[in-house]
Amino acid sequence: MPTLTVKFEAGVRHLSFIPGPSLRHILDATDTQVRSGCRGTGACGLCLVRIESGEAGEPAFAESIHLDDAQLAQGVRLACQVIPRHSLGIVILAPAPKSPWRRLDGQGKRRKNPFPLNELPQSVNKPYGVAVDLGTTHIRISLYELSSGGWLAERWGLNPQMTAGSDVITRLVAASESPAQARAMSQWAIAAIGEALWDIAIREGINLQQVMRLTLVGNTAMLALISERNFDLLLQPSHWFNVIDCLPDDTVSWSIAWNIHPQAKIEVIPPLAGFVGSDLLAGVITTRLMEDKGGSLFIDFGTNSEIALWDGAMLWVTSAAGGPAFEGSGIRCGLPAEPGAIYHVTLQDGLWDYAVIAGDKPRGICGSGLVDLIACLVRLGTLTPRGQFSPTVPKEGFMLVRGESDIVLTKRDVDMFQRAKAAIGAGIQALLANAGMRYEEVQRICVSGAFGGSLNVLNAQDIGLLPKISPERVELCGNTALSGCEDALLSPGTVERLQRLADRAKIINLSHCPDFDMHFLENLYLQPLRGA
Amino acid sequence: MNDSMMDLLVKALLDGDQTQAIIEVGKLREAGVRRRQIITDGVEAAMTQLDAKCTVEQFNLLEIMLCGRAATGVMKVLYPLGAPPLQTKAAVVMGTLEGDVHDLGKNILKMVLTAKGYRVVDCGKDCSLERLVDAVEQEAPVAAGISGLITTIIPQVRQMKDKMAERGLGHIKVIAGGAALKQATAESLKVDFIAQSAFDGLHYLDQIVGVRHE
Numbered sequence: 227m228p229t230l231t232v233k234f235e236a237g238v239r240h241l242s243f244i245p246g247p248s249l250r251h252i253l254d255a256t257d258t259q260v261r262s263g264c265r266g267t268g269a270c271g272l273c274l275v276r277i278e279s280g281e282a283g284e285p286a287f288a289e290s291i292h293l294d295d296a297q298l299a300q301g302v303r304l305a306c307q308v309i310p311r312h313s314l315g316i317v318i319l320a321p322a323p324k325s326p327w328r329r330l331d332g333q334g335k336r337r338k339n340p341f342p343l344n345e346l347p348q349s350v351n352k353p354y355g356v357a358v359d360l361g362t363t364h365i366r367i368s369l370y371e372l373s374s375g376g377w378l379a380e381r382w383g384l385n386p387q388m389t390a391g392s393d394v395i396t397r398l399v400a401a402s403e404s405p406a407q408a409r410a411m412s413q414w415a416i417a418a419i420g421e422a423l424w425d426i427a428i429r430e431g432i433n434l435q436q437v438m439r440l441t442l443v444g445n446t447a448m449l450a451l452i453s454e455r456n457f458d459l460l461l462q463p464s465h466w467f468n469v470i471d472c473l474p475d476d477t478v479s480w481s482i483a484w485n486i487h488p489q490a491k492i493e494v495i496p497p498l499a500g501f502v503g504s505d506l507l508a509g510v511i512t513t514r515l516m517e518d519k520g521g522s523l524f525i526d527f528g529t530n531s532e533i534a535l536w537d538g539a540m541l542w543v544t545s546a547a548g549g550p551a552f553e554g555s556g557i558r559c560g561l562p563a564e565p566g567a568i569y570h571v572t573l574q575d576g577l578w579d580y581a582v583i584a585g586d587k588p589r590g591i592c593g594s595g596l597v598d599l600i601a602c603l604v605r606l607g608t609l610t611p612r613g614q615f616s617p618t619v620p621k622e623g624f625m626l627v628r629g630e631s632d633i634v635l636t637k638r639d640v641d642m643f644q645r646a647k648a649a650i651g652a653g654i655q656a657l658l659a660n661a662g663m664r665y666e667e668v669q670r671i672c673v674s675g676a677f678g679g680s681l682n683v684l685n686a687q688d689i690g691l692l693p694k695i696s697p698e699r700v701e702l703c704g705n706t707a708l709s710g711c712e713d714a715l716l717s718p719g720t721v722e723r724l725q726r727l728a729d730r731a732k733i734i735n736l737s738h739c740p741d742f743d744m745h746f747l748e749n750l751y752l753q754p755l756r757g758a
Numbered sequence: 759m760n761d762s763m764m765d766l767l768v769k770a771l772l773d774g775d776q777t778q779a780i781i782e783v784g785k786l787r788e789a790g791v792r793r794r795q796i797i798t799d800g801v802e803a804a805m806t807q808l809d810a811k812c813t814v815e816q817f818n819l820l821e822i823m824l825c826g827r828a829a830t831g832v833m834k835v836l837y838p839l840g841a842p843p844l845q846t847k848a849a850v851v852m853g854t855l856e857g858d859v860h861d862l863g864k865n866i867l868k869m870v871l872t873a874k875g876y877r878v879v880d881c882g883k884d885c886s887l888e889r890l891v892d893a894v895e896q897e898a899p900v901a902a903g904i905s906g907l908i909t910t911i912i913p914q915v916r917q918m919k920d921k922m923a924e925r926g927l928g929h930i931k932v933i934a935g936g937a938a939l940k941q942a943t944a945e946s947l948k949v950d951f952i953a954q955s956a957f958d959g960l961h962y963l964d965q966i967v968g969v970r971h972e
Contacts, residue, residue: 461913463857613818641818737884750820
């Protein structure tokens with residue numbers, strides 16, 4: 227992979243990239259961004275960089291307008307117009323003010339069913355729509371042109387409520403104990419969405435007053451906290467499997483906070499129950515799970531993994547709490563899927579190899595890397611299906627990378643992973659049992675959440691993380707919550723589909739499943755799933 | 759040879775091999791070894807070794823569960839009617855709180871305590887605080903154990919002592935354990951003790967009832 231070397235006063239930074247996107251896009255994915263005021267069309271002329279080494283190609287037309295001959299002779303260019311093919315050394319002449327909002331690339335994304343024109347308000351010339359996935363850890367938003375369904379911009383960043391606790395329960399307790407804290411948490415989330423929108427506005431040159439529609443999904447706790455409605459009920463087990471009203475009383479203050487059109491239609495997709503948020507519903511909608519004949523499984527991997535099984539007539543849903551191992555948390559050298567995380571591990575002819583996100587030096591290992599590593603070790607016989615290392619492995623664990631930061635897999639890590647896996651496996655088994663189905667009848671599996679698109683399906687199946695069906699029928703769907711939210715924003719008929727979903731859904735409480743312990747124990751083994 | 763036969767039982771238990779463990783018990787019984795001795799020298803000895811292995815983190819959850827299953831299987835063979843195997847030291851009420859399906863930790867503790875001579879009143883999983891406090895009132899135990907794997911149960915744990923005090927049961931100790939609770943402090947959970955493992959819980963209980971450790 228070619229490398230982009232960015233020189234700063236403080237030092238240099240090396241970024242590996244796959245040729246294709248512009249220099250601005252490459253930088254936008256990092257926290258060292260270049261200033262901009264348009265969507266990278268060359269219109270604003272703000273994204274100045276100087277080429278220090280390497281071949282950047284001939285200046286584009288937009289550059290000949292914004293830059294004079296002297297600048298061009300010095301190697302000054304517009305980052306949005308340079309498409310690097312090979313390694314390049316640059317200096318950012320116009321650094322952007324630091325923003326906590328990272329850009330997601332959705333260039334060329336277009337929705338098949340744009341919002342029907344006749345339903346659009348006539349008062350605004352070019353109406354925009356915004357989709358928001360309000361997650362426990364991250365907030366993701368995307369902006370679309372409503373009439374064409376064309377993608378315009380996307381951002382993701384941390385949910386500022388993280389400062390009040392990284393898990394949902396801590397935040398719910400804090401909110402229940404103090405009205406001021408509840409108020410603050412709602413305000414933080416609202417402000418964060420506003421900041422992300424503002425980041426789009428200034429960096430992409432978007433007039434937010436043209437935003438006429440905003441659709442928001444999230445887990446039940448996040449919706450209850452932002453709306454300041456019934457969050458205390460979520461602390462009572464009797465409500466976890468019931469409908470909880472967490473829609474906001476008034477959204478006018480939200481549209482003011484976000485500086486969008488005063489008549490913008492703000493829609494919060496209601497959750498199904500305490501444990502089944504609208505983020506899961508969005509996932510079921512966007513994967514079109516319920517349009518299949520039956521035997522379709524949807525798994526949203528996370529600390530609390532939601533699992534849905536469509537049997538052709540009913541949608542069986544449950545939530546399995548297995549701990550944060552898939553997100554790299556609680557693992558000695560674990561990392562979330564971020565730059566520096568090993569996301570693939572292979573073993574060929576006795577040689578270990580690995581791939582690191584953003585090509586940086588490895589700092590740790592994320593969920594998909596963990597699956598690969600454990601599967602390879604089991605295949606090699608270095609790790610038993612029970613999770614015991616062979617005597618050749620030192621007490622400290624298996625060392626994958628020796629270097630500046632050693633990357634080690636301990637027996638405890640494997641244990642954590644086994645527990646997380648067993649929770650999912652037992653959950654799947656419970657759904658199958660309720661639907662009266664067997665593993666062999668699973669026709670399709672949609673994987674969303676923690677693993678993104680990086681999961682090695684064969685490895686996952688070999689250690690029993692996924693049922694063993696033909697790998698082509700396993701789809702890695704990435705973040706289905708945002709994409710389902712976009713469906714709700716843009717496609718007519720989504721509301722009807724959501725209603726149909728609610729009518730057909732049956733929520734399964736795992737604590738009422740008689741054989742749960744036995745299934746959990748069976749699923750602790752690192753081996754392919756056996757028949758239910 | 760009595761000793762080596764007993765060693766084979768201990769090994770089968772530690773391997774989590776229930777079938778083998780039951781075979782070994784059959785052989786011991788044939789050789790005329792009393793049930794009581796099989797419990798003390800076999801099951802209890804295995805528990806002591808398991809204790810040591812868990813302390814140095816040699817064992818993972820699966821191994822502990824398999825060992826527990828094997829030990830429970832052996833108990834069932836020895837006492838098919840579930841008669842109390844030993845003179846009990848004291849009673850302990852325990853349960854996994856409402857909303858939590860993972861009662862494995864609780865089951866391990868139950869197995870360890872039973873093997874070590876406690877009478878365990880198990881309220882099961884997904885147990886409401888009310889039901890747990892009812893059991894405490896009825897059984898007059900030395901302690902009540904509550905467990906939970908997931909953090910969602912923390913708010914319930916924090917109410918336990920108060921609910922017991924309301925019924926004049928404030929003097930009975932409350933022990934909490936389980937993945938979700940291990941990180942917390944006893945004060946923050948409003949309990950008397952947080953057991954880091956089943957054996958940690960056992961040692962604490964032994965301390966309360968005044969059992970001396972050799």
